[in-house]
Amino acid sequence: MEETFDGDPSETATLEAYADTIVPGEKRWPGDRAIAGVSAGGGAVAAGAVELMRTDAGGLAPALPDLVRALNAHAEAYRDRLGLERDDSVPAFVALSGEHRVALVSELVAPGHPEKMLWVGMAIFSNMAFDVGAHLHTSEAMASGHPGLAALGYFQPDPDGLWRFPDFSYRRPLADHHPDTTPSGSPA
Amino acid sequence: MSAVESTDVLVIGSGFGGAIAAYHLAAGGARVEVLERGPWLSAEEFEHDFKFGTSSTRIFDFVIGEGMSLLGGNCVGGGSVVYFAAMPRAPRFVFDRQGGTGRRMWPAAISRDALEPWYDRVAEALPVTQMTWDDATYAGGLWGAACHAAGRTANPVPAAIDRELCTNCNWMMAGCRFDAKRSLLLNYLPAALAHGARIRPLHEVQQISRTEDGGYRVAYNVVHDVDYRVVVGSGSIEAKIVVLAAGTGATPVILQRSEAALGPMPYAVGRYFSGNGERLNTAILDEDKVGELLGLSRGGDRRYAANQIGKGPTVATWDHLDPARPEYERFCLEQLYFPPGLGTILAQVPDATGPTWFGAQKKEMVKRWQSWLTVFTMSEDDNEGVFGAPPPTGNAARFSQQMLGFGPLKYVPTPNTLRGWELSDAEARRILEKDGLARVMPWTNDVVGAYTVHPLSSCRIGDDPATSALDDRHELRGHPGIFVTDGSAVPGALLANPAFTIAALAERAIPGIVEAARARGVDVVYGAPAPDGGVSARGAALKAAARMSGH
Numbered sequence: 001m002e003e004t005f006d007g008d009p010s011e012t013a014t015l016e017a018y019a020d021t022i023v024p025g026e027k028r029w030p031g032d033r034a035i036a037g038v039s040a041g042g043g044a045v046a047a048g049a050v051e052l053m054r055t056d057a058g059g060l061a062p063a064l065p066d067l068v069r070a071l072n073a074h075a076e077a078y079r080d081r082l083g084l085e086r087d088d089s090v091p092a093f094v095a096l097s098g099e100h101r102v103a104l105v106s107e108l109v110a111p112g113h114p115e116k117m118l119w120v121g122m123a124i125f126s127n128m129a130f131d132v133g134a135h136l137h138t139s140e141a142m143a144s145g146h147p148g149l150a151a152l153g154y155f156q157p158d159p160d161g162l163w164r165f166p167d168f169s170y171r172r173p174l175a176d177h178h179p180d181t182t183p184s185g186s187p188a
Numbered sequence: 189m190s191a192v193e194s195t196d197v198l199v200i201g202s203g204f205g206g207a208i209a210a211y212h213l214a215a216g217g218a219r220v221e222v223l224e225r226g227p228w229l230s231a232e233e234f235e236h237d238f239k240f241g242t243s244s245t246r247i248f249d250f251v252i253g254e255g256m257s258l259l260g261g262n263c264v265g266g267g268s269v270v271y272f273a274a275m276p277r278a279p280r281f282v283f284d285r286q287g288g289t290g291r292r293m294w295p296a297a298i299s300r301d302a303l304e305p306w307y308d309r310v311a312e313a314l315p316v317t318q319m320t321w322d323d324a325t326y327a328g329g330l331w332g333a334a335c336h337a338a339g340r341t342a343n344p345v346p347a348a349i350d351r352e353l354c355t356n357c358n359w360m361m362a363g364c365r366f367d368a369k370r371s372l373l374l375n376y377l378p379a380a381l382a383h384g385a386r387i388r389p390l391h392e393v394q395q396i397s398r399t400e401d402g403g404y405r406v407a408y409n410v411v412h413d414v415d416y417r418v419v420v421g422s423g424s425i426e427a428k429i430v431v432l433a434a435g436t437g438a439t440p441v442i443l444q445r446s447e448a449a450l451g452p453m454p455y456a457v458g459r460y461f462s463g464n465g466e467r468l469n470t471a472i473l474d475e476d477k478v479g480e481l482l483g484l485s486r487g488g489d490r491r492y493a494a495n496q497i498g499k500g501p502t503v504a505t506w507d508h509l510d511p512a513r514p515e516y517e518r519f520c521l522e523q524l525y526f527p528p529g530l531g532t533i534l535a536q537v538p539d540a541t542g543p544t545w546f547g548a549q550k551k552e553m554v555k556r557w558q559s560w561l562t563v564f565t566m567s568e569d570d571n572e573g574v575f576g577a578p579p580p581t582g583n584a585a586r587f588s589q590q591m592l593g594f595g596p597l598k599y600v601p602t603p604n605t606l607r608g609w610e611l612s613d614a615e616a617r618r619i620l621e622k623d624g625l626a627r628v629m630p631w632t633n634d635v636v637g638a639y640t641v642h643p644l645s646s647c648r649i650g651d652d653p654a655t656s657a658l659d660d661r662h663e664l665r666g667h668p669g670i671f672v673t674d675g676s677a678v679p680g681a682l683l684a685n686p687a688f689t690i691a692a693l694a695e696r697a698i699p700g701i702v703e704a705a706r707a708r709g710v711d712v713v714y715g716a717p718a719p720d721g722g723v724s725a726r727g728a729a730l731k732a733a734a735r736m737s738g739h
Contacts, residue, residue, distance in 0.1 A: 022546045039548045057240035059417075059588035106543055111634050117252070117594075120635055121587075123546060124533060131528040131554065132238035139237070152528055152557040155496055162236050162365060165497040168356035170484055173321045174332035175342035178506040184311070185318035185346040186277035187506045187520075187684065 007064075012050060014068045014091045019049035021101040022126035025147070033090050036098030042147030048136065049129035053122070058134075060125055067118060078104045195221040196710040197701075198406050198427035199385075200393050200442065203266020204687060205433030205674030207376040208310075208694040209701060213431075214383035215716035216702055221425055222385060223408055225392035225434075225582065226263035230373060234363030238529065241414065244362040245591040250530070251437055251584045253597030255637040256463055256573060258437045259530070262416075262591075263363075264389050266435065267675075267687065268371040270361050272500025273348040274522070274685040275316040277307050281511035281518075282683055287460075287571050288604075293679040295651050295660030297736070298696075305728040306692040312725040313718045314370040316688065319344040319502065323351055326486065326494035327561055328502030330473070331523035333482040334626075335505045338619040342505045345522065345685075349499060358498050358525050368499075379719035392582055393442055394422070396430060396670070397449035403428045403708070404669065409581060415589040419581065428708040431701065432664075433674035433694070436461070436643035437595060438583035440657075440676060443647065443664070445578040454665040456657035457647050461573025461597060463640035465519065465681040467565035467609045468526075469616045470535040471626040472556050481623050493558040500525050501564060501685070508615065509683055516568045516604040519612040520683050521619075524564035528557065534631035534639070535560070545632050561626065563616045567608035568681050571645055573599040599638060642686045647676035649693075661700035661736075662693070669704060673697050699733035 016034035025043025027035050035045055053060050060067075068091070075092035078084075078100065087095040096104065108119040128134040130148035133141040139161040141149055157163045180188035197213045199206045202224040214220040227246055235242045247263035248270050261267040280300040287293045310316065324332060324344050335342040353368035360369060367374060381387065391408045399405050403426055410421035432439050440458035447453050478484050478491035485491060504522035511518075525531070536544040537553050544550070576596040579585050584593030601609075613630050620626040631639075650656025653665055662677055664670040673694040675686060682689055702714040715730060717723045 023551055024548050039551055043551065052240075055240060057245075057589045059586075059592065102542055102547055105546075109635065123635075127533045127546070128529050130551075131532045134238050134240050134529065137237055137239050137242075141238075148528075148554075151551070151555050152532075153493075153555075154528070154557075157236065162355075163357040163359065163496075164355035165357065166355075167486070168325050168494075168497050169322060170324070170326060170329040170333075170486070171322050172329075174324070174329050174482075174484075175336035175340070175503075175505075177343050178341040178509075180506075181343055182277070184277070184316075185343065187279040187509050 007054065010091045011065065011068045013094050014071055015050045015053060015064065016045045017094045017101060018071060018122055019044035019126040019129065021105050022123045023047070023130040024098070033094050036101060038098040041151065044126040044130045047130040047133060047146060047148045049126045052129040052135040053125050055135050058125060060121065067122065070115070074104060074108065192405065192424055192426055194426040195219045196427065196712070197429045197431060197705060198223065198425055199431045199433065200406065201266060201433035201435060201674060202264045202372070202377065202387060203261060203268060203433060203435060203674060204372065204691040205694045206266065206431065207372040207380065208691060209431040209433065209673055209698060210385045211376040211380040211719060212698045212714065212716050213701065213705065213712060214380045214385035216712040216714055218705055218710050218712040220380065220385040222387040223391040223393055223406070224264045224387060224389050225411065226261070226389065227413060228264040228387065228389035229363060231365055231367045234365045236357065236359045236362065236365065240588070241590065242362070247363055248361060248591055249593070250591050251593050251595040252636050253595045253599065256597050256599030257636040257639040258595065258597065258643045259639065259641045260435055260437060260643065264387055265372045265377060269363050269373065271687055272360050273369050274345045274501045275348050275688040276345055276684045278682040278684045278689045279509045285515060285568065285680055287680050289652065289655050291652065293650060295649055297660045303692050303696065305725065305732045306695040307688060308725040309695045309718070309729050310688060310691040312722050313375050314348040316346055316348050317351070318346050324502045325356060325498030326492060327498050327525060328523045330478065330482070330484060330492050330561060331563065332503045333484055334619050337482055338622050340505050340507045340619060342503050345501055345504050354499055356498050358496060358500070358527070360500050361527060375719040393434065394445065394581060395449060396442065396446040399426055402669070404430045406430060417586045417589060428669065428710055429701065429705045430670045432670060432672045435674055436646045436676040437597070439672055439674055440575050440646040441578045441583040441596065444575065450667060452666065454653065454657040456655055458575035460571040460645050460648055460655065461575065461599065461643065462569050462571045462645040462681045463573065463599065463638055464642040464644055464686060465565065465567030465569040465605065465608055466640040466642060467567065467612060468524070468631040469563045469613060469628050470631065471561040471563060471620045471628045472538070472553065473559045473561055473626045474624060475559055477623065477625045481625055495525070495558045495560045498525055516608050517611055518683060519565050519567035519608055521612060521616060522564045522566065524562045526562055531562065532557065534635055536629040536632050538627040538629050545635060565609065565612040566681065566683050567612055568683065569605040569608065570602040571680055572602050572605065573597055573646070575646060601638060642675070644675045644678045644686060645680055647672050648679045649677050650679055662697040663704070669708065671697060671701050695729070699736060703737060
């Protein structure tokens with residue numbers, strides 16, 4: 001359905017590093033630079049954030065090359081401002097430590113930042129990938145152990161892929177009603 | 189080929205305001221066309237699926253403005269298809285609110301008593317049912333028990349839900365797969381169709397202009413059925429009467445865009461927007477304390493951990509709906525559910541040492557999601573929202589193929605609004621943090637501004653032409669024959685879920701619209717029964733209609 005592609009490796013690494021700042025996960029291999037490795041278990045990257053960013057449906061895909069360039073430019077400026085060591089072996093944002101990525105992203109999404117909505121948009125896609133796996137059919141995501149839905153403890157559906165909860169209520173009065181309730185159950 | 193179509197009544201939008209008008213006017217004998225910009229889905233097409241492109245994004249819009257984001261329906265049936273169907277009547281004192289106007293905001297003709305016959309019509313039509321504690325979900329019961337433990341009252345909230353069919357799946361925002369939710373797809377709309385009304389989905393109105401004979405021409409675009417950013421056709425229809433019910437986020441935008449053709453709009457078009465004073469808090473429950481302090485058990489060692497289970501809001505506390513309190517200090521606190529994604533992103537970490545809404549600590553908080561309880565504030569805001577220049581088409585610059593766009597609304601909360609939020613936040617904390625039951629934090633407004641699932645008042649009724657766009661019959665000032673019947677007509681925040689009041693106001697507006705149509709030569713009468721033929725609420729409505737028209 002939606003077209004996905006691997007893209008340029010430095011673009012992918014930058015997008016992964018951003019998504020990992022929003023919902024962090026564990027490194028995929030020793031020396032994994034894109035993922036900062038500040039949290040156990042899969043994060044936004046393992047959940048498919050970059051795939052989601054690249055879907056046609058999401059609308060973000062055409063802007064990604066510009067966003068990656070802008071993010072790395074912000075990272076260079078941040079690095080120079082703090083006098084951090086330069087590392088040209090990876091994109092500038094990827095070169096930042098997890099702590100510095102958080103600090104920079106916090107600046108970019110802060111109220112008043114002129115590009116705030118761009119970076120908030122990227123954050124929302126990262127969250128949507130982790131929290132619901134919006135690039136996947138949910139029943140398939142559940143079946144394949146999607147890390148975000150698993151972290152939430154999202155309950156398994158019935159065999160037909162639909163959710164039903166026959167047990168849903170404590171089934172007993174738990175508070176006194178407001179004294180001014182009308183006979184139809186509304187506030188007076 | 190270029191022959192312009194014509195009809196008696198053109199209805200823009202098929203939510204409560206549009207569907208109710210379409211039904212009564214068609215049943216009364218008028219030719220009715222309904223233009224709906226969203227798709228037309230039915231139960232079997234409502235999916236339990238978060239994937240982009242499934243019903244959860246096809247029928248739902250999230251429009252980001254400056255300081256306020258709007259969430260709403262985008263489909264045949266409008267808000268009723270995506271809503272949670274909580275249907276309390278608005279408290280009596282709401283109708284006496286002044287807002288910032290220094291006078292009663294509502295028209296003199298409308299009070300709670302005056303609206304009761306119209307609420308009753310809607311209650312019969314949908315129908316609306318009184319709920320009991322047996323219907324309250326675990327989340328609702330937990331909220332009720334916490335309120336009780338803190339010395340508050342709490343009520344199960346009336347709802348338009350068929351409890352026999354409901355599976356408590358909590359997928360209401362993607363449409364009800366089981367036809368348990370009494371959306372307009374099950375009553376007014378099929379009845380309108382049976383009386384000859386036509387509904388055209390994926391028809392997005394662009395502009396209204398006047399015809400030489402005093403009627404109106406409505407120009408529309410046809411949008412692509414998957415990628416709503418793409419226009420695949422266009423056309424226009426002429427009508428003697430236009431009922432505009434495109435939703436609070438779209439109605440004023442259509443009028444603003446039409447101003448060049450129609451002439452000056454009332455000042456209040458696109459102003460006085462209210463977000464219904466909405467605000468959310470997320471509590472993270474200590475499961476052991478749910479058992480110890482509240483004595484709740486789901487069986488075995490399970491206490492709560494049931495955030496996912498339910499049917500939206502089921503229990504509210506109305507202790508702060510106190511007419512003796514000053515305006516802006518009254519609010520309702522209602523248990524609510526939001527699916528992950530929309531319901532998780534803005535929740536904040538208690539005691540965060542870094543970012544509050546993203547990062548490692550947020551991920552840890554998300555791992556306790558089943559122990560979350562969402563508490564929903566509806567308070568009195570200051571009608572401070574203003575719509576800027578309209579986008580080229582629709583009501584937003586669409587970003588994604590579906591759902592996500594950027595709209596022209598600007599909202600800077602006043603100290604009054606902020607105070608209401610602060611007071612309700614504090615009350616939510618007092619109730620839920622008592623004895624360490626939970627930790628509570630409000631959702632952040634720093635990411636997409638404030639947000640509302642109940643946008644109101646952007647084209648409101650009133651008696652004062654300076655602060656209202658519509659007269660008390662819902663007719664647009666200076667533009668006879670255009671009526672507005674959606675949430676935009678509501679004067680201000682309702683301190684309750686507004687669908688029932690929006691629908692009651694639409695029912696109340698119908699006799700006046702029928703009269704206007706008759707004056708324009710349309711052979712139509714008022715007095716249809718409820719969509720299923722029921723007549724128990726009709727008599728009182730007919731009497732009220734006669735009083736309104738002076739007969």
